[in-house]
Amino acid sequence: MVDARGYSCPTPVIMVQKAVKEGSPKKLEVAVDNQCSVENVTRFAQSAGYKVAVADFEGDFKLTLTK
Amino acid sequence: MQSENFAKRYGLVIATGLVVGAAAVALTFWGNPANMGFCIACFLRDIAGALNFQRAGFDAEVGTGIVQYIRPEIIGLVLGSTAIAFLRGEFKPKGGSSPMIRFIVAVFVMIGALVFLGCPLRMVIRIGGGDLNAVVGLAGFAIGILIGIQFLQRGFSLRRAYQQSMAEGLVFPALMAVLLVLVVMAPSFIIFSAKGPGFQRAPIAAALVIALVVGVLAQRSRLCMVGGIRDAVMFKDFRLISGFAAIIAAVLVGNLILGRFNPGFAEQPIAHSEWLWNLLGMVLVGWGSVLLGGCPLRQLILAGEGNTDSAVTVTGFIVGAAVSHNFGLASSGTGIGTGPVAIAVAAGFVVLGVISVMNMQKLEG
Numbered sequence: 136m137v138d139a140r141g142y143s144c145p146t147p148v149i150m151v152q153k154a155v156k157e158g159s160p161k162k163l164e165v166a167v168d169n170q171c172s173v174e175n176v177t178r179f180a181q182s183a184g185y186k187v188a189v190a191d192f193e194g195d196f197k198l199t200l201t202k
Numbered sequence: 203m204q205s206e207n208f209a210k211r212y213g214l215v216i217a218t219g220l221v222v223g224a225a226a227v228a229l230t231f232w233g234n235p236a237n238m239g240f241c242i243a244c245f246l247r248d249i250a251g252a253l254n255f256q257r258a259g260f261d262a263e264v265g266t267g268i269v270q271y272i273r274p275e276i277i278g279l280v281l282g283s284t285a286i287a288f289l290r291g292e293f294k295p296k297g298g299s300s301p302m303i304r305f306i307v308a309v310f311v312m313i314g315a316l317v318f319l320g321c322p323l324r325m326v327i328r329i330g331g332g333d334l335n336a337v338v339g340l341a342g343f344a345i346g347i348l349i350g351i352q353f354l355q356r357g358f359s360l361r362r363a364y365q366q367s368m369a370e371g372l373v374f375p376a377l378m379a380v381l382l383v384l385v386v387m388a389p390s391f392i393i394f395s396a397k398g399p400g401f402q403r404a405p406i407a408a409a410l411v412i413a414l415v416v417g418v419l420a421q422r423s424r425l426c427m428v429g430g431i432r433d434a435v436m437f438k439d440f441r442l443i444s445g446f447a448a449i450i451a452a453v454l455v456g457n458l459i460l461g462r463f464n465p466g467f468a469e470q471p472i473a474h475s476e477w478l479w480n481l482l483g484m485v486l487v488g489w490g491s492v493l494l495g496g497c498p499l500r501q502l503i504l505a506g507e508g509n510t511d512s513a514v515t516v517t518g519f520i521v522g523a524a525v526s527h528n529f530g531l532a533s534s535g536t537g538i539g540t541g542p543v544a545i546a547v548a549a550g551f552v553v554l555g556v557i558s559v560m561n562m563q564k565l566e567g
Contacts, residue, residue, distance in 0.1 A: 141299070141362025143495050143509075144429075148437060149354060170292050171424050178211075179437055 136164040139172065140195055147172045148179045151200075155183055161202060168195040212444050218419040219445035223452025225412045226327045229275070231460060232404040236471030237331040239453075240416075241324035242498035243315035244472075245273035246516065247523035247532075248400050249381065252392050255520065256527035259398055259534075268398025269527070272385035274409040276502065277378045282417020283506025284375040292421075295371025297510030300360035303557055304511055307490045308518025309525060310550035311498070314486025316523065316532035317479050317543060318342075319472055321498045322427035322487060326446060328473065330453025332465035335473050335480050342481035346488020347431045353558040354436070354492065360561060363511055371508030374516070378506075382410070399472060417506065426500040428491040474537045479547075483533075486550045493557065 137154050139147035147167050154163055163185070165176055173196050177187045185200040226239025238244055250256050251270030259268035287293040315321050318339045320328060325343060328336035350358075384392050385406060395401045403409070419425070423445060430443035457463040467475045474480070491497050494515055496504065501519070504512035526532040530541025 141296070141364060142359065143299070143363070143504075145354065145432065145436065145495070146359050152437070168296070169294065170290075174424070178439060178441070182437070182439070 136166060138166045139176075140166050140168040142167075142172070143169070144172050144175045148175050151176055151179060163200040165198045165200065166192055166195060167198065170196075172196075173198065211441055214419075215423040215425060215441055215445035216448045218416075218423040218425045219448025220452045221419055222323075222416055222425070223327070223330065223449040224456055225416055226449075226453055227456030227460065229404045229409060229412060230462075232408055233402055234404050234409075235399040235402045236462075237328045237333060238320075238324060238399070238472060239327060240275060240499075241320050241327070242276070242502060243312060243321035243519065243523070244269070244319075244324060244399070245276050246312070246498070246519045247316065247527070248273050249276060250520045250523040251400060251527075252384075252394060254393055255524035257393075258527040258532065261397060264396035266393055266395045266397070267400070268395050269400040270393045270395045271400040271403055272381050272392065272394075273403075274382070274385055274406050275413040277382045277385070278410045278413025279417040279420065279499070279502045280375060280378045280506040281382075282414040283421040283503040284508075285414070286418045286421045287507040293371065293508050295366040295368055295508035295510065296363045297366045297370065297514070299363035299511045300561070301511055301514040303360055303561070304494060304515045305518040305521075306553060307493050307557060308501075308515040309522035310553055311487050311490035311494070312519045312522025313526050313531055313546055313550060314483040314490065315498070316526040317483030317538060317547060318487065319474065319533050322484075322491070323449075323497065323499050325484065326427065326449045327453050328470070330450045331457050331470075332463050333470040333473055334465065334467045335470055335475055335477070338477045338480045339484040342484030343427075343488040344431055345481075346485040346490070347428060347492050348435065349485070350489045350492025350558070351432060351435055353562060354432075357562045357564055358493070358558055359563060360493070360495075360511075361563075363509075366508075366510055370510055374505045374510070374513035417503065420499065420503050421507065424500075427497040428488065429496060429500065431488075432492060472535055474533050474535060476533075476538055479533065479538045479543065482547050486547060486554070489554050489558075490550075493554065
């Protein structure tokens with residue numbers, strides 16, 4: 136899991152971008168703590184061909200990226 | 203989840219850009235200085251003046267400087283963000299992501315902005331008014347962002363922030379409420395310019411209401427001048443930059459309607475034509491703003507959402523404005539400042555360089 140909680144954009148997107156580039160995983164979980172990062176990571180993930188599901192995660196957000 | 207459609211993806215940010223542009227023209231029409239409907243750098247500088255942190259252009263006859271006023275626009279932007287953040291459950295006090303580094307970067311961003319004479323938002327508004335010096339500024343701004351991106355791609359981060367108490371998150375919005383009381387009551391220890399740009403102001407109510415609306419929209423759309431160019435370059439994401447373009451379009455049309463579009467380099471309002479300094483000033487702003495994660499407008503909005511790192515950043519802007527004017531670093535319509543401008547700008551590049559290099563780290567989850 137990419138834990139980007141505490142980071143503000145663009146850092147969470149860069150972390151996800153790196154994880155996608157390195158392993159092009161079929162499934163990737165990302166934790167973020169603000170709505171802006173949810174939107175940014177979602178947009179990036181969709182442009183990279185992933186489907187995104189958002190869920191609550193200890194009061195923050197967990198995004199599950201699948202393709 | 204379905205891919206967002208065009209209207210959802212671009213609608214809000216373009217609408218925000220159009221409103222910001224129209225608001226800027228309207229505020230100028232109602233009394234703000236030319237091409238300065240909104241300028242976060244200039245307005246924070248005016249607030250620094252109102253609190254007597256600087257008295258630039260002090261005139262003994264009238265007893266004030268020329269850039270001293272509590273700008274309701276700043277208050278409205280922050281409180282608009284605070285209000286909508288609370289309504290949507292996005293008010294989350296957090297901070298602790300290298301606040302002192304942010305403070306120092308903010309001081310130099312402000313110095314750069316006052317060498318150019320405007321924050322990125324005013325740069326865009328100046329372009330819409332036909333001020334070609336601002337196009338030079340835009341080139342510098344883009345160069346600065348590209349420099350910053352090099353470090354982002356190599357792992358630059360000011361480290362993570364942590365949750366803070368509600369009280370901590372509310373300090374900055376509360377300060378804005380205090381400023382609102384002060385601008386309305388106008389007690390004698392607060393100084394309002396009796397001449398100069400600080401004397402040119404839209405009515406308090408109009409400035410406040412317009413800024414509240416813009417604050418709400420900017421919070422919702424995440425509008426950011428730096429983010430626009432950054433995301434386009436790094437992620438081929440053109441959402442934020444479309445807001446940037448919308449501001450220029452709205453300002454351009456507004457100025458054409460009012461007959462205030464005046465293309466050229468010479469005799470532009472509150473601007474100078476020393477291209478090298480316009481360029482270098484905005485390189486500093488672009489680079490510094492990438493390190494801070496957003497332009498001065500965005501920092502105000504984030505501070506309104508309870509982000510205390512952004513609140514510290516805005517405090518750094520205010521101190522930077524005072525430093526700029528007290529040491530003769532700020533430009534004026536006649537050219538660059540009479541103080542050690544070259545040394546200050548060079549120092550800025552050294553400081554940003556050291557901070558950029560020292561904060562590259564492996565970003566692990």
